[in-house]
Amino acid sequence: xxxxxxxxxxxxxxxxxxxxxxxxxxxxxxxxxxxxxxxxxxxxxxxxxxxxxxxxxxxxxxxxxxxxxxxxxxxxxxxxxxxxxxxxxxxxxxxxxxxxxxxxxxxxxxxxxxxxxxxxxxxxxxxxxxxxxxxxxxxxxxxxxxxxxxxxxxxxxxxxxxxxxxxxxxxxxxxxxxxxxxxxxxxxxxxxxxxxxxxxxxxxxxxxxxxxxxxxxxxxxxxxxxxxxxxxxxxxxxxxxxxxxxxxxxxxxxxxxxxxxxxxxxxxxxxxxxxxxxxxxxxxxxxxxxxxxxxxxxxxxxxxxxxxxxxxxxxxxxxxxxxxxxxxxxxxxxxxxxxxxxxxxxxxxxxxxxxxxxxxxxxxxxxxxxxxxxxxxxxxxxxxxxxxxxxxxxxxxxxxxxxxxxxxxxxxxxxxxxxxxxxxxxxxxxxxxxxxxxxxxxxxxxxxxxxxxxxxxxxxxxxxxxxxxxxxxxxxxxxxxxxxxxxxxxxxxxxxxxxxxxxxxxxxxxxxxxxxxxxxxxxxxxxxxxxxxxxxxxxxxxxxxxxxxxxxxxxxxxxxxxxxxxxxx
Amino acid sequence: xxxxxxxxxxxxxxxxxxxxxxxxxxxxxxxxxxxxxxxxxxxxxxxxxxxxxxxxxxxxxxxxxxxxxxxxxxxxxxxxxxxxxxxxxxxxxxxxxxxxxxxxxxxxxxxxxxxxxxxxxxxxxxxxxxxxxxxxxxxxxxxxxxxxxxxxxxxxxxxxxxxxxxxxxxxxxxxxxxxxxxxxxxxxxxxxxxxxxxxxxxxxxxxxxxxxxxxxxxxxxxxxxxxxxxxxxxxxxxxxxxxxxxxxxxxxxxxxxxxxxxxxxxxxxxxxxxxxxxxxxxxxxxxxxxxxxxxxxxxxxxxxxxxxxxxxxxxxxxxxxxxxxxxxxxxxxxxxxxxxxxxxxxxxxxxxxxxxxxxxxxxxxxxxxxx
Numbered sequence: 001x002x003x004x005x006x007x008x009x010x011x012x013x014x015x016x017x018x019x020x021x022x023x024x025x026x027x028x029x030x031x032x033x034x035x036x037x038x039x040x041x042x043x044x045x046x047x048x049x050x051x052x053x054x055x056x057x058x059x060x061x062x063x064x065x066x067x068x069x070x071x072x073x074x075x076x077x078x079x080x081x082x083x084x085x086x087x088x089x090x091x092x093x094x095x096x097x098x099x100x101x102x103x104x105x106x107x108x109x110x111x112x113x114x115x116x117x118x119x120x121x122x123x124x125x126x127x128x129x130x131x132x133x134x135x136x137x138x139x140x141x142x143x144x145x146x147x148x149x150x151x152x153x154x155x156x157x158x159x160x161x162x163x164x165x166x167x168x169x170x171x172x173x174x175x176x177x178x179x180x181x182x183x184x185x186x187x188x189x190x191x192x193x194x195x196x197x198x199x200x201x202x203x204x205x206x207x208x209x210x211x212x213x214x215x216x217x218x219x220x221x222x223x224x225x226x227x228x229x230x231x232x233x234x235x236x237x238x239x240x241x242x243x244x245x246x247x248x249x250x251x252x253x254x255x256x257x258x259x260x261x262x263x264x265x266x267x268x269x270x271x272x273x274x275x276x277x278x279x280x281x282x283x284x285x286x287x288x289x290x291x292x293x294x295x296x297x298x299x300x301x302x303x304x305x306x307x308x309x310x311x312x313x314x315x316x317x318x319x320x321x322x323x324x325x326x327x328x329x330x331x332x333x334x335x336x337x338x339x340x341x342x343x344x345x346x347x348x349x350x351x352x353x354x355x356x357x358x359x360x361x362x363x364x365x366x367x368x369x370x371x372x373x374x375x376x377x378x379x380x381x382x383x384x385x386x387x388x389x390x391x392x393x394x395x396x397x398x399x400x401x402x403x404x405x406x407x408x409x410x411x412x413x414x415x416x417x418x419x420x421x422x423x424x425x426x427x428x429x430x431x432x433x434x435x436x437x438x439x440x441x442x443x444x445x446x447x448x449x450x451x452x453x454x455x456x457x458x459x460x461x462x463x464x465x466x467x468x469x470x471x472x473x474x475x476x477x478x479x480x481x482x483x484x485x486x487x488x489x490x491x492x493x494x495x496x497x498x499x500x501x502x503x504x505x506x507x508x509x510x511x512x513x514x515x516x517x518x519x520x521x522x523x524x525x526x527x528x529x530x531x532x533x534x535x536x537x538x539x540x541x542x543x544x545x546x547x548x549x550x551x552x553x554x555x556x557x558x559x560x561x562x563x564x565x566x567x568x569x
Numbered sequence: 570x571x572x573x574x575x576x577x578x579x580x581x582x583x584x585x586x587x588x589x590x591x592x593x594x595x596x597x598x599x600x601x602x603x604x605x606x607x608x609x610x611x612x613x614x615x616x617x618x619x620x621x622x623x624x625x626x627x628x629x630x631x632x633x634x635x636x637x638x639x640x641x642x643x644x645x646x647x648x649x650x651x652x653x654x655x656x657x658x659x660x661x662x663x664x665x666x667x668x669x670x671x672x673x674x675x676x677x678x679x680x681x682x683x684x685x686x687x688x689x690x691x692x693x694x695x696x697x698x699x700x701x702x703x704x705x706x707x708x709x710x711x712x713x714x715x716x717x718x719x720x721x722x723x724x725x726x727x728x729x730x731x732x733x734x735x736x737x738x739x740x741x742x743x744x745x746x747x748x749x750x751x752x753x754x755x756x757x758x759x760x761x762x763x764x765x766x767x768x769x770x771x772x773x774x775x776x777x778x779x780x781x782x783x784x785x786x787x788x789x790x791x792x793x794x795x796x797x798x799x800x801x802x803x804x805x806x807x808x809x810x811x812x813x814x815x816x817x818x819x820x821x822x823x824x825x826x827x828x829x830x831x832x833x834x835x836x837x838x839x840x841x842x843x844x845x846x847x848x849x850x851x852x853x854x855x856x857x858x859x860x861x862x863x864x865x866x867x868x869x870x871x872x873x874x875x876x877x878x879x880x881x882x883x884x885x886x887x888x889x890x891x892x893x894x895x896x897x898x899x900x901x902x903x904x905x906x907x908x909x910x911x912x913x914x915x916x917x918x919x920x921x922x923x924x925x926x927x928x929x930x931x932x933x934x935x936x937x938x939x940x
Contacts, residue, residue: 130817130840179823179830193821216830259894261832261940268832271894271940297894306890373891403878445882456891458864461882489853531817531840542834542886545819551850552841560853 027052028099028110039090039116041124041143046076046084047095049110056102063096087116121148123566124537125548126189129518131159131530137520138162138205141189144534146512148567154516159527161520165231166203168196169215171238175200176222180236181214182206182229189535189544206231214267223283226267241283244269246319246362248296250304254278255323257299264290264315286315294360294368296321303328303388305370307358314363321368323358327391329412331376331384336398336408338422342382343400348420350374350387350410351454352394373454384420395451397475398422407451407477423476430502431468432484434491438468439508441487446480449498474502484508485549489562493549511562518557526557534563594622598629598682598690605696607662608703609673609733615658615696617680625684631658635666636675636697645677662700664733672733672795673700704797705739706730706770709789711803716845718810722778724759725803728770729791736771742791744775749783749807779807812922813844813860813906814929825919828897828938834888837864837900837935842883847906849883861905869896873916874934889939896939903932 032047051058060080064071071093073085087093097110123146130139137159146152169176177200182192184207194204208231215238216224223241244262248255260280262269269284286292292313298304304323313319331350336343350372357370372394376387389412396410398420406422432442442464448457452475460480462470474480482496484506491508514534518527533547553559597620607613619627631653636645646667651660658680663673676698682690712724729739746754754777761774779785785807790800817840823829842849842860849860864880867873869892877885887900903912903921912931914921921932 130819132816132841179827195821195824195827218827261894263832268830268940295890295894300893371890402875443882447886453888454891456888458877458880459882459884459886460879461862487851487853487855529816529841529843533840542836542888545836545838546884550840552848554852562853 024053026054026099026101026105026107028097028107030095030097030110030112032095032112032114037087037114037116038119038122039087040119040122040145041086041088043087043116044084045087045093045114045116046082047097047112047114048082049097049099051081051099051101051107051110053105054099054101054103054107055105058102058107059100061098061100063094065094065096066091087114090116090118092116121566122146123564125563126535126537127514128189128533128535128547129157129159129530130533131518131520131527135159135520135527135530136161136205137527138192138207139190140207141187141191141535143537144514146514146534146563146566149512149565151513152515154514157516157518159518159520160207161522162205163208163231164203165206165233166201167234167236169200169202169217169236169238171222171240176215176238177218178238179216179218180204181216182211183213185210185212216268221283223270223285224268225285226265239285241270242285242315243281243283244286244315244319245279245281246321248274248278248280248298248321248323250323250358251325255298255302255304259295259297260321261295262315262319263293263295265292284315288314290315292362294319294321294366296368300374301388303374303390305352305354305357305372305390307360307368307370309358309360309366309368311360311364311366313360313366317362320361321358322361324356326354326357326370328388329391329416330386330388331412331416332386333418334384334416335419336378336382336384336396336422337419338400338406338424343378343398343422344380344382346378346382346422347399348376348378348384349397349399349455350376350389350394351397351451352390352392352410353454354390354392357390371454373456395454395477396420396422397451397455397457397478404473405452405455405457405475405478407475409477425473426476427471427473428502429469429471429504431505432464432470432486433468433505433507435507435510438464438466439486439488439490440464440466440468442468442491442508443485443487444470445483445485446474447483448478449481450479452478452480482506486562489513489560492562492564492568494564510565510568512565513560513562515558515560518553518559526555527553528555528557529553530557530559532559532561534561593625593684593686593688595688596621596625596627596682596684596690598627598680598694600678600680600694600696602696602698606699606701607676609662609664609700610703611662611700613658613660613662613676613698615678615680617656617658617682617694619682619684619690621684623684623686625686625688627682627684627690628654629656630654630681630683632679632681633658633660634677634679635663635673636677637666637671638674645675649679662698672702676700702793702795702797703731703733704799705791705793706732707742707789707791707799707801709787709801709803711805716811717779717805717807718845719780719782719807720778721810721846722755722776723805724774725777725787726761726772726774727789727791728772730770731793734793734795736769738794739771739791741773742789745788745790746777747786747788748779749781749785752779752781752783754779754785777805779805782807782809810906810908810910811845812908812910812924812929812931813842813847813849813904815839815902815904815931815933816841816843818902818933820935822933823936828936830938830940831887831889832940834886834890836884836886837902838884839902839904839933840883842904843929844906859907861909863903863905865901865903867899867901869893869898871899874899874901887937892939894940898937898939899934900937901932901934905931 073083076082093114095112099107125144127144196202213229258274269282274280293310296307352372354370358368394410398406408421432439444462446460485493492511530553533550601616617629632649633651634645678696680694708728761772785805787803847860864885865874919934
């Protein structure tokens with residue numbers, strides 16, 4: 001009978017059901033509230049168990065997992081029969097409950113799959129406020145929920161004055177000049193930077209709460225490290241670093257002169273260069289569960305791409321960086337032309353991405369992506385000198401003149417083309433509009449993407465004329481992220497990613513307005529000239545710090561920012 | 570002589586029983602006044618004094634007449650605008666005569682007195698109070714508190730009033746501009762705000778735009794229908810435009826000799842610029858904001874910074890992967906307001922202040938170590 005019950009439990013569990021068992025056996029069912037669950041930083045999910053036919057007191061053993069990771073939870077009742085957890089991310093939370101009755105009966109495992117939905121009516125963001133230095137308050141970075149069609153007047157936004165933290169960075173008796181990045185616990189975006197003096201002394205205003213600080217030593221022999229810090233502490237102690245060693249090779253061939261750096265749980269190691277045997281060692285700090293990013297930049301002229309790989313590596317092992325067997329082509333003699341004209345003495349960046357450019361192994365193995373950026377210059381005849389590049393579909397970004405770039409396809413898969421085309425700049429005209437009229441003074445940023453980004457091309461900035469029109473030139477064949485914003489706050493910013501041809505008209509979305517009045521605790525004076533930015537909550541990389549919208553507090557300490565209406569996105 | 574002798578003889582013959590009452594004397598009265606000139610609409614206080622030979626109580630009657638000219642009543646209203654029977658009189662001088670068509674120029678005050686036996690003071694007292702025309706009121710103001718610089722327009726408000734005749738009696742005041750030198754300026758009519766809840770005042774406005782630095786005087790004169798004038802001046806100090814100041818930057822600028830290590834794509838930013846006109850980010854109601862940013866860059870081994878075409882926003886992205894780890898590069902921003910004042914410091918200067926004020930710089934340079 002118990003076997004039958006267990007089978008029923010398994011069938012029910014497979015269906016994502018919340019109960020198991022038959023009438024005369026122990027049954028465990030789980031329900032949760034609210035239903036449905038909308039993911040959010042303040043979304044508390046309460047899971048309730050109902051156990052029948054256990055015949056005795058029960059001991060509850062809960063587990064909540066998401067994407068293979070344990071999710072913290074708390075007992076909601078002293079009996080342990082209910083728990084609560086925060087569903088701050090979209091996705092499925094798998095809840096299991098094992099019940100051990102005092103009767104010794106066996107109860108099936110209770111299961112529930114809590115699917116946290118995306119809140120389409122709310123946009124998660126961060127409010128990043130940096131007061132002027134003379135105000136005497138550290139910057140803050142707070143979560144912000146922007147709701148559909150709802151302006152949000154925050155009222156008084158009171159900054160804490162914090163404390164002046166002074167101290168010295170040391171390792172034993174050695175003082176360590178360093179670059180420091182402080183971030184308060186629970187507010188990772190509120191990073192405050194400083195440099196110590198040459199004697200390791202620092203003085204910086206921080207929130208009066210525990211921090212983490214990334215210490216990047218500026219002297220040899222010490223590796224960067226993230227350490228816990230309290231503003232009341234007068235010393236940041238840096239332990240002697242660990243040494244991680246490895247080799248860079250391509251099959252049996254060792255690669256000398258390659259730059260190697262690790263980033264371990266977000267903290268960089270020291271930078272090193274492989275020796276003649278391809279060996280390297282860097283200084284840093286790691287644990288057995290560290291997420292490690294390995295970046296290898298080969299010496300110029302090798303034709304190899306820069307390798308990047310991220311994985312959970314065992315840095316106690318030798319780090320083996322192994323380039324794939326890439327076929328290299330020599331571009332010598334390839335002509336760079338615009339139309340019929342050879343382009344003499346022009347800078348050319350050969351760029352591209354190679355999906356499987358190598359592997360990096362340290363305990364486990366990670367596939368490495370290759371990023372190719374080779375800078376060269378055409379000769380007087382407009383041809384490329386001897387320069388190696390891996391076979392494959394690449395791009396050539398030619399600088400004809402300052403501000404005049406050309407993106408040409410360079411397919412080295414089957415061989416080397418005789419010519420690289422450097423097409424002329426393409427003119428564009430585009431209008432920024434609200435729903436019912438032109439947005440004069442609106443700004444348009446064209447942020448390079450793809451080949452242009454790999455070549456380090458700059459963002460192009462334009463301002464719309466009285467008709468809301470922007471006219472300009474962009475490199476043919478290039479792609480951009482199109483970013484419109486309206487300084488007059490009539491409409492919200494608009495982003496259109498990876499665009500090769502601009503549309504004739506962009507209608508900026510309706511805005512909702514975030515406003516407030518900034519003061520500092522203990523002072524009735526308004527904070528004037530504070531930078532107020534609304535930042536993306538979930539972005540990574542450079543977009544993490546690129547404002548969705550920004551403003552400065554006025555002479556009354558007030559600010560108002562137009563941000564996209566989540567309901568209109 | 571014979572008749573007189575007869576009367577005397579009769580009188581003497583009746584002496585010891587003959588009696589007759591004394592004759593009641595008239596009281597004497599006068600008006601006490603602080604002066605004989607007031608403005609129309611002023612409050613006038615008068616008091617009566619009396620001197621009765623028999624010390625009888627004296628009662629008074631005050632009458633005040635509105636007049637245009639003269640003191641004899643020939644050009645006064647027939648009906649007094651004020652009567653009172655108390656010793657003290659207190660009244661407001663009317664603005665116009667009884668038919669409201671003529672402005673009041675004089676007040677003829679008549680005081681009569683009578684003692685308790687009915688003896689009337691002779692003559693009755695008269696006081697002619699000259700009612701002067703009050704000059705118009707005038708207040709000058711300007712919009713904003715911003716620093717005045719050449720070509721910057723300021724709105725000047727002249728708010729007039731006329732207690733006597735009302736603001737509608739006043740025309741556009743006369744405006745005079747006293748320039749620091751023979752330099753050009755603009756002074757143009759612009760619509761003025763009106764306040765329906767304040768009918769006693771009327772506001773005129775002009776847009777003033779000076780074209781040179783120095784001390785400027787805007788002199789305004791209001792004239793009422795009776796040629797009473799009020800003149801006031803607004804003084805404006807027009808100074809050279811202050812340069813914009815970089816108020817905040819990110820990331821941190823390393824100290825001299827150090828380099829900022831960057832390991833991931835980084836946005837170099839100027840979140841706030843302070844300026845008299847071109848504050849950045851601009852206020853929503855300041856669409857004319859023209860703050861300009863120009864980013865320049867010096868690559869590894871470079872000796873000068875080169876402007877990056879098109880990089881004119883308030884941020885500049887640098888991807889360290891574009892360079893070789895260990896490279897030292899420099900990112901530089903220079904800011905300009907609408908004056909476009911050239912930044913003349915040498916390229917080697919990491920910062921620059923066009924007014925030699927370290928707290929107000931227009932150039933910032935980050936020395937960066939690519940990691």
